Amino acid sequence: MSGPLISVQGLAVGFGGQPLLEGIGFEVEQGQVLVIIGESGCGKTLLLKNMIGLYRPLAGRVLIAGTDLAASEGDQRRAVQRKFGVAYQSGALFGSMSLLDNVRLPLEEYTRLDDAAIELVARLKLSQVGLLGSEAKMPAELSGGMQKRAAIARAMALDPAILFLDEPSAGLDPVTAAGIDQLILQLSDAQGITFVVVTHELASIFAIADRAVMLDREARGIIAAGKPEDLRDHSPHPRVARFFHREAAP
Amino acid sequence: MEKAAGAGGRWIIGCNYRGGMAKLDISTTEGELRMALGGRLDADGVAPIWQQARAALDRNRALPVRVEAAGVDYCDGAGLAFLVDLRRHPRQGGAAVEIQGLPERFRRLLDQFDPAAFRSAPAARQAGEGIFASIGRSAAALGLDLKSQVAFVGEAGRALALALRHPRQVRWRDTLAVAEAAGVNALPIVTLVAFILGVIIAYQSALTMRQFGAEVYVADLIGISMVRELAPLMTAILLAGRSGAAFAAEIATMRVNEEIDALSTFGFDPVPFLVLPRVLAAMVVTPVLAVYADGISILGGAVTLRLFQVPLVTFYNEVFSWVQMHDLLGGLFKCLVFGLVIAGIGCLRGLQTGNGAVAVGISTTRAVVSALVLIVVVDGAFAVVYYHLGI
Ligand SMILES: Nc1ncnc2c1ncn2[C@@H]1O[C@H](COP(=O)(O)OP(=O)(O)OP(=O)(O)O)[C@@H](O)[C@H]1O
Ligand SMILES: [Mg+2]
Numbered sequence: 001m002s003g004p005l006i007s008v009q010g011l012a013v014g015f016g017g018q019p020l021l022e023g024i025g026f027e028v029e030q031g032q033v034l035v036i037i038g039e040s041g042c043g044k045t046l047l048l049k050n051m052i053g054l055y056r057p058l059a060g061r062v063l064i065a066g067t068d069l070a071a072s073e074g075d076q077r078r079a080v081q082r083k084f085g086v087a088y089q090s091g092a093l094f095g096s097m098s099l100l101d102n103v104r105l106p107l108e109e110y111t112r113l114d115d116a117a118i119e120l121v122a123r124l125k126l127s128q129v130g131l132l133g134s135e136a137k138m139p140a141e142l143s144g145g146m147q148k149r150a151a152i153a154r155a156m157a158l159d160p161a162i163l164f165l166d167e168p169s170a171g172l173d174p175v176t177a178a179g180i181d182q183l184i185l186q187l188s189d190a191q192g193i194t195f196v197v198v199t200h201e202l203a204s205i206f207a208i209a210d211r212a213v214m215l216d217r218e219a220r221g222i223i224a225a226g227k228p229e230d231l232r233d234h235s236p237h238p239r240v241a242r243f244f245h246r247e248a249a250p
Numbered sequence: 251m252e253k254a255a256g257a258g259g260r261w262i263i264g265c266n267y268r269g270g271m272a273k274l275d276i277s278t279t280e281g282e283l284r285m286a287l288g289g290r291l292d293a294d295g296v297a298p299i300w301q302q303a304r305a306a307l308d309r310n311r312a313l314p315v316r317v318e319a320a321g322v323d324y325c326d327g328a329g330l331a332f333l334v335d336l337r338r339h340p341r342q343g344g345a346a347v348e349i350q351g352l353p354e355r356f357r358r359l360l361d362q363f364d365p366a367a368f369r370s371a372p373a374a375r376q377a378g379e380g381i382f383a384s385i386g387r388s389a390a391a392l393g394l395d396l397k398s399q400v401a402f403v404g405e406a407g408r409a410l411a412l413a414l415r416h417p418r419q420v421r422w423r424d425t426l427a428v429a430e431a432a433g434v435n436a437l438p439i440v441t442l443v444a445f446i447l448g449v450i451i452a453y454q455s456a457l458t459m460r461q462f463g464a465e466v467y468v469a470d471l472i473g474i475s476m477v478r479e480l481a482p483l484m485t486a487i488l489l490a491g492r493s494g495a496a497f498a499a500e501i502a503t504m505r506v507n508e509e510i511d512a513l514s515t516f517g518f519d520p521v522p523f524l525v526l527p528r529v530l531a532a533m534v535v536t537p538v539l540a541v542y543a544d545g546i547s548i549l550g551g552a553v554t555l556r557l558f559q560v561p562l563v564t565f566y567n568e569v570f571s572w573v574q575m576h577d578l579l580g581g582l583f584k585c586l587v588f589g590l591v592i593a594g595i596g597c598l599r600g601l602q603t604g605n606g607a608v609a610v611g612i613s614t615t616r617a618v619v620s621a622l623v624l625i626v627v628v629d630g631a632f633a634v635v636y637y638h639l640g641i
Binding site: 095096098100107110111112113114116117119120121123124125127128132133135136138139140141156157158159186189190191 | 292293294296297298300301324325326327328330331332334335355356358359362363367368372373374375604605606607608609
């Protein structure tokens with residue numbers, strides 16, 4: 001395929017016609033890990049939801065593999081949706097299904113694998129996030145961190161080309177969080193999966209990110225973009241430096 | 251890669267599959283099962299070859315297996331699952347399954363899975379129990395439920411008494427909001443149902459009464475049956491379906507979202523905080539709605555009887571000479587109790603919620619069903635009491 005896998009052009013997003021972020025533009029190449037950072041409440045989740053077509057942008061467009069999701073319908077829309085998986089900030093597991101069934105559901109709907117094969121694929125996904133042995137548990141019986149990890153496993157179920165993860169390691173212990181980082185790197189190296197990750201964990205940003213995009217509420221847009229090391233060491237913007245040096249606002 | 255079936259027990263299965271393409275070539279030579287894998291191992295690719303591979307392993311349980319995977323140029327989660335499935339296959343006498351030549355980046359992914367861990371079936375949820383166990387469990391649950399209802403009545407009563415003594419502690423603003431949602435907003439549906447009820451009963455009775463030339467007594471019948479029984483009952487049923495369900499769903503969602511926990515760690519008792527405003531509002535609103543329903547249904551009867559040549563004035567005189575004050579008050583007092591019961595059980599079911607979205611649905615269903623049962627029971631009890639009191 002030619003060109004970037006994801007291309008965001010002149011995007012404005014917000015609620016009730018009021019833009020929260022404007023003029024957002026960036027691209028993600030296949031196999032890249034892009035990290036979206038910014039203070040709490042600046043609109044990272046909102047931007048992510050616009051990228052995956054849950055909300056309609058106020059202006060601009062998002063192309064995924066060359067298709068504008070917001071402007072497509074029916075089969076075309078479903079074809080794009082199958083290219084990516086999403087792990088939501090709150091987990092959003094289906095409460096009436098066991099963990100295994102949560103991961104099995106998309107496999108049953110979209111692949112022609114038989115029952116035993118689907119079960120094994122789903123169990124491999126769960127073991128990749130360290131949840132082997134908890135297959136029969138219901139989401140309500142899981143700890144917060146386990147729900148997060150299960151949501152990642154479900155997002156990976158169909159081996160999508162792109163994974164959108166909203167704060168995958170928030171609330172996890174450092175060891176498990178490092179495990180998630182390792183998983184992201186492994187998948188992007190071996191299978192060329194593209195990642196768009198919202199995260200606040202500095203260690204995780206330096207470990208996984210090829211590129212970081214920093215959003216800002218006051219500037220209503222991107223205030224810095226580039227390799228995390230460059231942002232940390234060379235950004236002229238005081239808010240960027242504060243973020244990377246973990247300093248409180250004056 | 252296409253090869254013809256050769257001699258020496260060789261057979262070849264090649265799968266060309268749209269888009270994704272995986273190839274499997276199975277042969278048995280010199281006491282060894284050989285599988286040559288190639289192409290793209292993704293969900294589309296492995297789906298058609300998985301069965302053949304499994305069948306070949308089953309047929310040759312005692313043979314060692316060599317999987318040549320050098321031709322694999324892509325392997326995702328489904329492909330890894332396929333390889334793990336080959337590796338975990340039970341072999342006789344420990345005959346090995348060896349995967350050779352898999353490109354290094356996929357090898358690393360594959361090696362993170364221990365095939366032994368996937369040999370046993372995943373832990374299942376506890377299966378259904380025997381009939382006796384489930385009868386016993388149901389009985390015990392019924393007993394516990396009765397106990398919790400009694401305890402809840404006690405707590406609610408205490409909260410009510412407390413509210414009477416310290417009216418400033420009641421959350422009047424919440425109470426007002428609930429009264430609006432459960433009362434004012436219920437007016438359209440109450441109007442509709444009450445009017446139709448009045449029309450139907452008037453029409454059906456008038457048809458029969460006409461044979462005796464006694465159409466005018468339909469007015470008495472409507473007046474008495476509506477004021478004493480039907481309007482309170484109908485109001486209660488509507489309230490249970492609209493507001494009892496709403497109370498249960500709202501409180502159940504709060505429980506699921508840990509909002510109830512948050513309240514109690516702030517030292518707020520959920521009964522005075524959440525239950526009391528709803529119960530008070532329902533107790534005020536139900537009698538008012540019932541009076542309104544009385545009026546509307548009698549109006550419906552009056553309109554209908556016009557068709558049977560009974561003038562409005564006659565109808566009016568009949569109703570008001572026949573229906574006594576104690577009929578009206580008896581009906582209204584019953585409504586007070588209906589309101590208490592409906593709001594109380596709705597809140598109780600909400601507080602008893604388990605976890606997850608399903609539990610909210612279950613609580614709501616249980617709230618409505620329990621409310622309907624209690625309405626019938628309370629109504630029956632009132633009938634007996636009023637009979638003995640001569641009301
Ligand atoms: N449904 C909504 N209606 C109106 N405003 C909303 C809604 N959801 C979120 N907001 C506002 O939009 C802003 C951005 O929210 P968003 O969830 O994108 O933040 P975020 O950057 O993901 O923060 P965090 O790091 O805390 O998750 C916030 O200021 C929030 O108040
Ligand atoms: Mg967010």
